[in-house]
Each structure stands twice: as structure tokens, then as C-alpha cells.
Amino acid sequence: MPARARPDVPGDAAARVDELRREIEHHSRLYYREDNPEISDAEFDELMRELVELETRHPALVTSESPTQRPGTGATAAFSPVQHLAPMLSLDNAFSLDDLLAWGKRIERQIPGTIAFVCEPKMDGLAISLLYENGRFRRAATRGDGFVGEDVTANVRTIRNVPDRLRGRNVPSVLEVRGEVFMPVQSFEDLNRRQGEAGERLFANPRNAAAGSLRQNDPTITAGRNLDLVTYQLGAREGGRRLRTHDETLAYLRELGLPVNDLISRLESLDEVYEFCETMLARRHDLPYEIDGVVVKVDDLAQREELGSTSKAPRWAIAYKFPPEEKTTLLRNIMVSIGRTGRATPFAQLEPVFVGGSTVGLATLHNEDEVARKDVREGDTVIVRKAGDVIPEVVGPVLAKRPKGAKPWKFPKKCPVCGSDLVRLEGEADRHCVNFDCPAQRVQRIVHFASRGALDIEGLGEERVRQFVDAGLLEDAGDIYDLTVDRLVPLERIGPRSAQLLVDAIERSKQQPLWRVIVGLGIRHVGPTAAVALARELGSLEAIEHASEEEITAVEGVGGVIAQSVKRFFGVAPNRRVVDKLKRAGVNLTGPAREEHEERDTTLAGLTFVLTGGLEGFTREDAEAAITSRGGKVTSSVSKKTSYVVVGESPGSKLAKAEQLGTTILDEDGFRRLLEEGPASE
Numbered sequence: 001m002p003a004r005a006r007p008d009v010p011g012d013a014a015a016r017v018d019e020l021r022r023e024i025e026h027h028s029r030l031y032y033r034e035d036n037p038e039i040s041d042a043e044f045d046e047l048m049r050e051l052v053e054l055e056t057r058h059p060a061l062v063t064s065e066s067p068t069q070r071p072g073t074g075a076t077a078a079f080s081p082v083q084h085l086a087p088m089l090s091l092d093n094a095f096s097l098d099d100l101l102a103w104g105k106r107i108e109r110q111i112p113g114t115i116a117f118v119c120e121p122k123m124d125g126l127a128i129s130l131l132y133e134n135g136r137f138r139r140a141a142t143r144g145d146g147f148v149g150e151d152v153t154a155n156v157r158t159i160r161n162v163p164d165r166l167r168g169r170n171v172p173s174v175l176e177v178r179g180e181v182f183m184p185v186q187s188f189e190d191l192n193r194r195q196g197e198a199g200e201r202l203f204a205n206p207r208n209a210a211a212g213s214l215r216q217n218d219p220t221i222t223a224g225r226n227l228d229l230v231t232y233q234l235g236a237r238e239g240g241r242r243l244r245t246h247d248e249t250l251a252y253l254r255e256l257g258l259p260v261n262d263l264i265s266r267l268e269s270l271d272e273v274y275e276f277c278e279t280m281l282a283r284r285h286d287l288p289y290e291i292d293g294v295v296v297k298v299d300d301l302a303q304r305e306e307l308g309s310t311s312k313a314p315r316w317a318i319a320y321k322f323p324p325e326e327k328t329t330l331l332r333n334i335m336v337s338i339g340r341t342g343r344a345t346p347f348a349q350l351e352p353v354f355v356g357g358s359t360v361g362l363a364t365l366h367n368e369d370e371v372a373r374k375d376v377r378e379g380d381t382v383i384v385r386k387a388g389d390v391i392p393e394v395v396g397p398v399l400a401k402r403p404k405g406a407k408p409w410k411f412p413k414k415c416p417v418c419g420s421d422l423v424r425l426e427g428e429a430d431r432h433c434v435n436f437d438c439p440a441q442r443v444q445r446i447v448h449f450a451s452r453g454a455l456d457i458e459g460l461g462e463e464r465v466r467q468f469v470d471a472g473l474l475e476d477a478g479d480i481y482d483l484t485v486d487r488l489v490p491l492e493r494i495g496p497r498s499a500q501l502l503v504d505a506i507e508r509s510k511q512q513p514l515w516r517v518i519v520g521l522g523i524r525h526v527g528p529t530a531a532v533a534l535a536r537e538l539g540s541l542e543a544i545e546h547a548s549e550e551e552i553t554a555v556e557g558v559g560g561v562i563a564q565s566v567k568r569f570f571g572v573a574p575n576r577r578v579v580d581k582l583k584r585a586g587v588n589l590t591g592p593a594r595e596e597h598e599e600r601d602t603t604l605a606g607l608t609f610v611l612t613g614g615l616e617g618f619t620r621e622d623a624e625a626a627i628t629s630r631g632g633k634v635t636s637s638v639s640k641k642t643s644y645v646v647v648g649e650s651p652g653s654k655l656a657k658a659e660q661l662g663t664t665i666l667d668e669d670g671f672r673r674l675l676e677e678g679p680a681s682e
Ligand code: 5U1
Pocket: 089, 090, 091, 120, 121, 122, 123, 127, 232, 233, 295, 297, 314, 317
């Protein structure tokens, strides 16, 4: 039920509450019913936290249907908030052994006398805090924002090595202990085999599988997932043994019956720490669980006191993160995909290989020059890695393994979908299919229209669009509004219920704000920021269509390139036909552009971005405006202060620099998500 306007509640709060509830419902459904989350747990928590905060501030907005009030949706009622007794800090990162040594030397300069370190394999799981009272397991909570986490007691209770009772003679009256819940590789493989046999979605990696398993509504499902626990740190404590070092702490945890990793080592010098990290890096795939680095901690608790902590992380510990992993695999074919603007992008079809935490079977090769520069050929053994641990990348061929007779790859002259010419214009890096009616372009234009960043029509993804285009139900985005349950039900894999859900989602999309429709039309260079500006200043799609180039350029934040592109778009008859269909269907084609609260957005305040490579949906100006209008900053070079590097097609050397520094790398989808949802709290 919409949060209706009340005299005592500002309209922007009511609108935001509505929006949050819609988003939470959407993500809860993906998570709990489809087991296919689109956002991280931390991002979900953030939505929930914002909703709770708004409802607390404006109790008139609370309804019994709100996800905050209902158990069973995975919302707070199922995982209620838990205040940690002591804050759960995170760790600063070192992205190279040099950085790690620099940290160690800084510590040695600061603290007189000798320093011993404890090195721990960094488990790739989920941080957890367990509370024991008088030796009895009372509660388990996720990290959340470090102060308040989510109550996952019922699920953690099912983990085999979580003791229900602590043992020994020195049991504290209160003990908060921190550790990691993870899924061993064997359990992960078994789970995915079972999921596959049952026709269920496969998990990308053990970490995702552990996260999904821990946030189940039904603890019996968690119980069947073979999770494991290790503990590595004390939180709040009353009573128990006196402890002087971390080494003693770990021994004490073992004595109490809590699981502690066997590979943890106390080391007397930085040289030994270095060696430990190298050994772990070499052995990481021989272990029965996944690790993504080594946590190095000062052993002596008095020395730790002296070093202290920032509000975020202790100065006495650091996480050395392993460099991006590389694997070799067979490049079976080089194919070309056609985007909505006709751009032809070559990509590698690989023998699937597990690298950087997930299985990679496809990797973009960006454009013709990139394939030539790397000289990768069909049949080559190639090196694959994840750029910034996110984007699969073919690094290059292993020349020693090149099969005899392997020929340099040639860009096809004809579109693989419609057979039209693939043309490369002077000065451009890309080839384009020249046929506006190319079925591939048509599918991608419709997919873009229905996507989350545009009309957000749930259930209308690429597979369905392709199916509907093939069945002759869709020629362009305007036809979406002619879909009915009766026309959908005869198709394969579509039952009456899913047809009804889709038709309902389509109906709801008619009320989306105008700027989303403008984005959905896919006008070249018009991303969300320009769309908002156009909608706000010109007020209706009709006014935009009939505005002169000068009038469009006069809109603040819209330049000549965009104005030309808008004019060109409305000059094309099939585009005008789509607009007519939208009009006839009753899609909202007038302002207001955005809700009030979106204009005062500060979600990216304090964050610094670097942009490299071309993005499909944004001009450079647009991407920059999208960041700065949310309080973020854009700079031209990557440094340790850079928060995110946004990587488009044909990125430059900035990507390599970002990888070297371990900066978070976003592709276009990730960037869009960040703009829409803000950064995750963890
Ligand atoms: N092994 C290990 N992982 N881990 C994560 N130790 C460890 N310690 C942590 C974290 C966040 O934090 C404490 C140093 C506060």
C-alpha cells in the first residue's frame, strides 16, 4: 500500500518510503524465492536500515504490510537488528607484499623493542559475531555496519562446529567472539551439483553460497548446507583467563572448544611474515576452503593498545590481499555480439575455468584493435584473469602452446545476426551493424528499455525479450504495452501466473517518471543525468521532441553533442513510432523529473572516481555529472585515494594502475547500480 501523504509527513519522506518498500520487496523476492540476489547483503541491509530509520522518524508511515513489520520476507522481522557489545572493526588492506612490509616497518618504528606477529589465512566467508553468556550460546549476528548487525542465531546454531556450550574451567560470564562462517570447497561443489540436478540456480562461488545459506528463513535449509566456522578475535568479555598475547587468545579460544584455524602462525620477524604470505599464496588452492589473503596482527596486546585503532580499523592489523588470480584455458572461438546501437564487440568463448572466485566462460575482447594488439587466435591457450577481481579479461596467448597453423583473427565483414555490413568509420575503434532493423539490435533496445536503469520492468530480461521477438509479439519497445496474459500463455515456459506477474509489472511501469522513459529510449549520449535535466527543464517528451537544438543546448548540464543526438533520434521514423505507441498506451510522458530527495543526493560524498574507457549509456560529461551531483569527486589519475575506477570499453592504462593499487573497479552495470543504490556499507 503506498505511503499516502499525511499532513505531518514531508512528501519526499513518503515517496522514499514507497520506493524503499518496492526495492526491498524486489530484492527479497530475488533472494528468498529465486535464490538469485542482485545486490550484496550489505546493500540490502542499507535499504532496510534506511526504511527503519524513516519509519521511526515518521511513525504515521508505518503500515502492517511494510517489510519491517512482516516476518518471512527476509526483512528485519526475520533477521532483527542486534547491537554488538563491542564494535566489529574491519581491516585495512595491503595489495602487495611491499605495502605489507611498509606497514610492518611503520609499526616497528612506532613501537620500541621487538615485535612478534600472528599470521592468519584470510577466509573468504562472512564475518560473524557469537555471544556466549555463562558458557551458553545465546546469539549470532552478522557484521552489519560494525555496530548493528542482523540476528542469524537460528541459522548459526545449525553449523556443526559451533559449540552450544563452552568448555573448560575458565569460561567467561560474557564472551563475544568474532570469526568467519564459510563453505568448504567440497561442500560448495556438492551443493552446486545438487542445485544443478534439481534444476536450481548455481552459486558463483563458495562465499556467495555461504552468504545465501546463512540468510535463509528456514534453518533446516542452512543445516543442509555444510557451513563451517573459524574464530579469530575476542569482542566484549567479562571474566575468564588473563591474556597477554593474541597467540594466548587463540589458545584460549581452542580451550573453550571454539574452532580456530590450524595454519595460524606466530612469527618473530617481518621476513618470516613475508615468507608465510608467499607460502599461503602458493598453497591457496591446496586448501579445502577458499582464502583471499593473509591477516597479519601484532601479537602483544599491550603493543596493540599503544597502536590503537581508527574508527574503522585497528592500526595493529592488516589484510594482505592476494593479487588477481590468473589461469590458463583454451580459447575456443572468437565471436561478435551486437549491442543496441549496432556496435559489434568481439568476445572470447573459453573452455570454462574457475578464476578469481567464479567460473569464466566468456570474456570481452573490446574491439578489433585490442584483438590485434593481444594477437589472440582461436585454438590458443590464453591467460585469463579478473580485472579488479570483477571483469573477466584475456591477458594474452601462451605462445609456446600455439597450435600450428593458428591464423590471426579477422573481424567479420558481415553482421552475424542479420548479414548486413559491419562498418568501421574513420577515427572510430568500433565496427557497427548498419541495419537498424537487425534483430539483435532490436532485442537489445527492448531489453534496455525494460532494464532496471530505465522502465524497470521486472521479468522482462534478455531471454524473454528474445523469445517474444522470435514469436512475433515484439518489434520495438512500444509493443511491450500490447502484451496480454492471453497472448503470453501459449508460449513455452510461461504459465498463467508468470504471465500475469509480467503484465502487472508492465502496467506499473506506465507510472515511472519521465526521465526513465527518456533513458529507456536509448538516445545516444543521453544517460540518467541528461534525462533528468531534459525532463525537468522541458517537462514532457512532446516538448523534448519538438524543441530546437538551441533550446536543448540551453538546458543546464546538456551540451551540443547531446542536443544533436536528441534531434537525430526524433528524426528517425521508427523512433517516432515507438513514442507514439507509448503515448497511446498511456505511459507517463510528462514531468516531474525526479522526487525532491533525489536532487539533494549526497550518496557519493567523500568518494573519488576515475573514469576510463567509453561507457554505452553515458557520455563522459554525463558520467561525471552523475557522480558530482551525488556529492562525489572525479579526478583524472588513479592514486591510493581513488575509491572507484569505472571501466568502459577499451580502458587505458588507468585500469592497470587500479589493479596494481587494488582499487575497486566497476563496469558499467556496477556503476549504474552504485548511482542508483549508493555504496555498500561494508
Ligand atoms: N583471520 C582473520 N580474519 N579477520 C577479519 N582475522 C581477522 N580479524 C579481523 C577481521 C575483520 O578483525 C580484527 C583484526 C579486528
